[in-house]
Structures are given as structure tokens and as C-alpha cells.
Amino acid sequence: MERDRREFLKQVGLGAGVVAMGAVGRAAGAGPKPMPTIRLGRHTVSRLVVGSNPILGYSHAGALMSRVMTDYFTHERIVALIRRCLDVGINTWQTSASDKVDKALAAVRTGGRDIQWILLASRAHFALKPLKEIIKRNQPIAIVHHGGVSDSLWRAGKIEQAHDFVKRVQDLGVLGGLSAHNPAVIRHAEDKGWNADLYMTCFYRVTRNGNELRAEMGMKEVPLGEHYMPGDPARMCEVVRHVKRPCLGFKILAAGRRCNRPRDVEGAFKFALTHIKRTDGVIVGMFPRFRDQAAENAAHTRRFGS
Amino acid sequence: MSEAETTAMPMIQLGEHQVSRLILGSNPMLGYSYMGSLMAKFMVEYYTPENIQKLLHRCLDLGVNTWQTSADAKVDQAFDTLRDSGRDMHWVFLASGEHVENPKALADLVARKRPIAIVHHGGVSDRLYREGRLGEAYDFAERVQDMGILGGISAHNPAVIRHAEESGWDLDLYMTCFYRITRTPAEEAEVVGGEVPLWGKFVPGDPARMCEVVRQVKRPCLGFKIMAGGRLGDRPESVEGAFKFAFENIKPSDGVVVGMFPRFADEPEQNAVLTRWFGSLGG
Numbered sequence: 001m002e003r004d005r006r007e008f009l010k011q012v013g014l015g016a017g018v019v020a021m022g023a024v025g026r027a028a029g030a031g032p033k034p035m036p037t038i039r040l041g042r043h044t045v046s047r048l049v050v051g052s053n054p055i056l057g058y059s060h061a062g063a064l065m066s067r068v069m070t071d072y073f074t075h076e077r078i079v080a081l082i083r084r085c086l087d088v089g090i091n092t093w094q095t096s097a098s099d100k101v102d103k104a105l106a107a108v109r110t111g112g113r114d115i116q117w118i119l120l121a122s123r124a125h126f127a128l129k130p131l132k133e134i135i136k137r138n139q140p141i142a143i144v145h146h147g148g149v150s151d152s153l154w155r156a157g158k159i160e161q162a163h164d165f166v167k168r169v170q171d172l173g174v175l176g177g178l179s180a181h182n183p184a185v186i187r188h189a190e191d192k193g194w195n196a197d198l199y200m201t202c203f204y205r206v207t208r209n210g211n212e213l214r215a216e217m218g219m220k221e222v223p224l225g226e227h228y229m230p231g232d233p234a235r236m237c238e239v240v241r242h243v244k245r246p247c248l249g250f251k252i253l254a255a256g257r258r259c260n261r262p263r264d265v266e267g268a269f270k271f272a273l274t275h276i277k278r279t280d281g282v283i284v285g286m287f288p289r290f291r292d293q294a295a296e297n298a299a300h301t302r303r304f305g306s
Numbered sequence: 307m308s309e310a311e312t313t314a315m316p317m318i319q320l321g322e323h324q325v326s327r328l329i330l331g332s333n334p335m336l337g338y339s340y341m342g343s344l345m346a347k348f349m350v351e352y353y354t355p356e357n358i359q360k361l362l363h364r365c366l367d368l369g370v371n372t373w374q375t376s377a378d379a380k381v382d383q384a385f386d387t388l389r390d391s392g393r394d395m396h397w398v399f400l401a402s403g404e405h406v407e408n409p410k411a412l413a414d415l416v417a418r419k420r421p422i423a424i425v426h427h428g429g430v431s432d433r434l435y436r437e438g439r440l441g442e443a444y445d446f447a448e449r450v451q452d453m454g455i456l457g458g459i460s461a462h463n464p465a466v467i468r469h470a471e472e473s474g475w476d477l478d479l480y481m482t483c484f485y486r487i488t489r490t491p492a493e494e495a496e497v498v499g500g501e502v503p504l505w506g507k508f509v510p511g512d513p514a515r516m517c518e519v520v521r522q523v524k525r526p527c528l529g530f531k532i533m534a535g536g537r538l539g540d541r542p543e544s545v546e547g548a549f550k551f552a553f554e555n556i557k558p559s560d561g562v563v564v565g566m567f568p569r570f571a572d573e574p575e576q577n578a579v580l581t582r583w584f585g586s587l588g589g
Binding site for chain 1: 341342343344345347348380497498499500501502503504505506507508509510511534537538539540541567569570
């Protein structure tokens with residue numbers, strides 16, 4: 001609790017600092033507001049959660065960009081990003097399991113600060129033993145079933161396996177959630193009365209296969225690359241507003257496709273934070289090679305998400 | 307010595323010039339990435355004058371003797387440095403803006419940098435075609451030819467190349483984009499069928515559509531964006547597949563223009579090897 005209080009005081013104090021930086025402060029346009037927060041169980045979580053895809057080299061923009069990101073994110077730079085996030089009021093980090101993450105969490109915590117951790121679990125941590133081990137090691141506040149796997153299970157008629165996993169997590173005293181790219185998965189879980197603690201909801205259904213793109217989206221020729229359909233955010237947000245549980249929207253910037261101009265980034269934050277519930281947040285991966293993205297994203301969250 | 311350095315690079319003829327079938331492009335070094343502004347920034351940052359020189363020398367070592375670029379101060383400087391070092395590359399200049407509109411600017415550039423060919427910019431050609439003004443591109447190419455330089459037209463839309471050929475325009479070469487990325491939103495929706503994904507301009511049927519026209523025209527064609535602005539660069543087999551497709555579907559008298567970004571791999575060598583494998587005229 002003492003640690004939470006310290007972080008909160010830093011947030012409030014930092015608000016003024018961010019505004020004093022000029023462009024970011026003017027972009028916020030509303031003075032030194034604290035970072036808006038939501039509740040996940042007993043935890044107070046900043047509405048902006050820092051993601052991890054750039055850190056782990058999941059660029060979703062080709063192997064070259066992934067390589068550039070991996071090359072950039074040394075241990076020192078990961079720790080620096082997390083500290084910068086804490087400085088600007090972001091108190092939660094969502095990641096997949098990774099040695100890089102383990103080491104960075106340890107370094108941040110050893111340094112006397114802390115960031116709440118949400119684990120996105122995939123097959124390596126579905127079994128009880130590895131799940132217990134990672135909980136003991138890194139103390140996540142929540143563990144969420146991987147969205148790509150959820151979508152695959154849904155397609156295969158095996159989505160109950162994800163439900164079983166969520167219950168297993170909850171039995172271990174940790175918040176259990178379900179992630180999905182396909183809004184139908186979230187709708188199903190809610191309609192079936194799953195007692196999940198949270199959902200992670202991808203703004204783009206990037207898991208559609210070629211057949212689904214043709215059958216559901218009416219595509220004649222499927223363009224090269226991953227498929228970020230412009231209508232997907234509205235489709236997912238409709239479900240997000242429909243469900244009662246808190247949702248963390250992710251890929252709100254379409255894995256960098258909405259980042260070419262500052263106004264694109266601003267528009268993506270505005271859309272997200274005005275189309276989800278007040279009890280929801282967003283997860284945003286950051287790559288601060290050329291810009292202070294943590295401060296910029298925090299300013300957008302204060303502006304549109306307060 | 308690697309395979310790429312010991313086997314002869316296949317060549318084509320552009321006018322009186324012997325040109326390697328693999329031509330070095332310039333989009334990465336000029337920051338024209340089709341994978342977003344972040345990647346563009348990385349490319350610009352990487353391409354210092356020193357790294358450009360390394361790439362040019364590496365290409366020459368591997369038998370790539372021609373460079374195709376837009377006009378840019380970086381290119382000017384790189385040619386000066388290269389030529390001062392006692393080596394040289396043929397230059398194919400992709401002209402737009404000032405160099406199309408202002409004959410003096412064009413003459414100055416020609417006198418200064420001695421291109422072997424000047425080609426009317428493809429994005430502009432496509433727009434002029436849509437507006438019914440493609441004749442302006444031909445006028446430009448004729449002006450280039452009047453200066454004693456090979457004159458050509460570039461296009462992303464195969465219909466532009468077909469129109470030029472059917473009109474009997476006496477051009478020296480074409481540059482032919484493998485992907486028609488200049489479609490309007492309505493045209494994109496038509497070809498894709500409804501909602502178009504973000505960054506969804508690279509449609510897989512385009513290379514075959516352009517190559518059909520490339521094989522029909524008599525003049526040499528330089529195919530470009532054969533790797534779909536990097537989208538086919540993720541795995542070695544997709545790069546190999548792109549080169550194989552290109553050389554199997556263009557004429558023996560045609561070549562390819564490929565931008566390179568050798569930050570993590572020796573792309574000049576990889577591309578030279580693939581050109582020798584698939585582009586050797588006897589093989």
C-alpha cells in the first residue's frame with residue numbers, strides 16, 4: 001500500500017512536470033491532471049497500461065521492424081521505459097512471459113519502485129506448475145488467456161479450455177481474464193456468464209484467416225501483410241460497451257499503422273477513450289526511439305480519458 | 307570470394323549501355339518506406355553518406371552496375387564521392403517536379419550527373435493518365451531524348467504502359483511497378499472487395515497483371531517493387547519467390563530495380579545471387 005501511495009503521489013506531481021514540457025502539456029490542454037485510473041479487483045490501474053510488443057520484437061509490421069525493435073530494446077532501455085512510464089503516471093505493464101520482462105521487473109523493483117504486472121499467458125503457462133512458478137516469481141495482479149489462442153479455440157469449438165484456464169488463475173488468488181481479437185469470443189464469455197475478472201479486447205481482429213476475410217469481409221483479393229480492417233475498432237467497442245466487466249483495449253494504434261502523423265495518434269486515443277466504458281483502459285506498446293511516447297500517450301490519456 | 311562475386315551478373319541492353327539485370331533502387335536511402343514513417347526514419351538515419359558509399363561499392367563488387375534514384379542531395383553527393391574514388395555506376399534518373407517542369411533544371415542536372423536514362427515518375431504518370439493528360443509524360447520523354455539521353459515512362463498502372471505502347475510512342479524504356487499502389491480508395495475497394503485494410507495497397511494479383519503487359523511491350527522494362535515495399539522480405543523463401551516470379555515473368559531484355567537496406571544482412575549479395583540464379587539468360 002505504501003508503494004501504491006508513493007506512485008500515486010509521483011503521478012500527481014508529475015502531471016505538472018509533463019505539462020511543463022510544452023508540446024505535451026499543450027496537447028493535454030487541461031493543466032496538471034492526474035492520470036485517470038480504473039479498478040481491476042482491488043488494484044488501482046492507470047487507464048493507460050504500457051504494452052510489450054515492441055520490447056519483445058512483435059512489431060506486426062514485418063520482420064525488419066521487429067529486428068529494429070529488438071535491437072533497440074536492451075535491458076537498460078526497457079528499464080528506462082518502465083521508469084519513464086511510472087514518472088508519467090502509468091502504473092501497470094502488460095506483457096507476455098519473457099526473460100527480458102523478468103529481468104526488467106526485477107531491476108525496477110530492486111531499484112525501489114514498482115509497476116503492476118499483467119501477464120498475457122499462452123501455452124507455456126497454461127499448466128498449473130509453470131503458472132504457480134511465474135506467479136511466485138513476478139507477482140502479477142492479473143493473468144489473461146492469450147487472445148490469439150482464444151480465437152483459435154473459438155474457431156475449433158474449444159473455447160471452454162480458456163474458461164478453465166481463467167478459473168485456474170482465479171483459484172490461485174490472481175485476477176483471471178480472457179483476451180480476444182474476435183469480438184464474438186468476448187460476447188460468448190459474457191453471455192455464458194463466465195466469471196472473468198477482466199477482458200483484453202483487441203481493436204483489430206488480426207486473426208482472421210483468408211477464408212474468413214473472403215467469407216465475412218467480402219474480400220476478392222486479400223492484400224499482403226496483416227489485415228487491420230478500419231471498421232474493426234467500432235465492432236469491438238460495441239461489445240466492450242455491452243459487457244459489464246472491465247476491458248483493456250489493445251492495438252488501438254493498429255500496431256503503428258495509426259502513427260504516421262501526430263494527429264493520427266491523437267485520433268486513435270480519442271476514438272478509443274470515447275468508445276469504451278469509463279471502467280475500461282487501453283494498453284499501448286511504446287517505442288521511444290525518436291519521441292517520448294510515454295509522456296505523449298499519457299497526455300492523450302489525460303485529455304481524452306479523464 | 308562468394309558465388310555472387312565469381313559468377314557473371316546477367317546483363318541487358320539499354321540503348322548503348324550494358325546494364326546489370328539487377329539495378330540498385332533508392333527508396334530506403336531516401337526514406338520512402340512503405341512500412342510506415344517509423345521505418346522510414348530508421349532508414350534515413352542508417353543511410354549516412356558513409357553507409358551509402360559502402361552500399362554502392364558493395365553493389366559494384368557484385369556486378370550491380372546501375373543505380374536508379376529520384377533527385378536528391380544525398381544522391382548528388384554519393385555520386386561525387388563514388389566518382390572521385392575512381393569507380394562509377396550508371397545512373398537512371400526518375401524525374402518529377404522541378405526537373406519535369408523546368409528544362410533548365412533538367413539540363414543542369416544532366417550536365418552535372420550524366421544519367422544514362424531519365425524516366426517520368428510513375429506516380430505522376432498514373433495521375434496524368436487518370437486526368438487524360440498522359441501526353442505530357444511523353445512530351446517530357448521526347449525532351450529527354452532530344453538531349454541525347456534515353457527517355458522513358460514509369461507507371462504503377464499497367465494501363466499506362468499499354469497506352470504508351472499502343473500509341474506508338476517511341477520510348478527507350480519503361481519502369482513498371484509490380485504493385486499498383488496508386489489506386490484511389492474507390493479503386494482499392496473494387497479490387498479488394500469492400501473494406502480495405504490499413505496498409506492494404508499491395509494486392510497479390512498485381513504482379514501478374516503488370517507482367518502480362520511487360521511481356522507484350524517491345525521495349526525493355528525495369529520492374530520495381532518486386533518485393534512489395536518489404537512485405538515479401540520477411541523470410542528468405544519469400545524473397546527468393548519474389549525474384550523467381552519476377553525473372554520468370556518478364557522478358558529476357560528486362561531487369562529489376564530493388565531497394566536495399568543492408569542494416570542486418572548483406573542484401574546486395576543475397577539479391578545478386580538470386581538474380582544470377584533466376585535471371586541468367588541461359589539458365
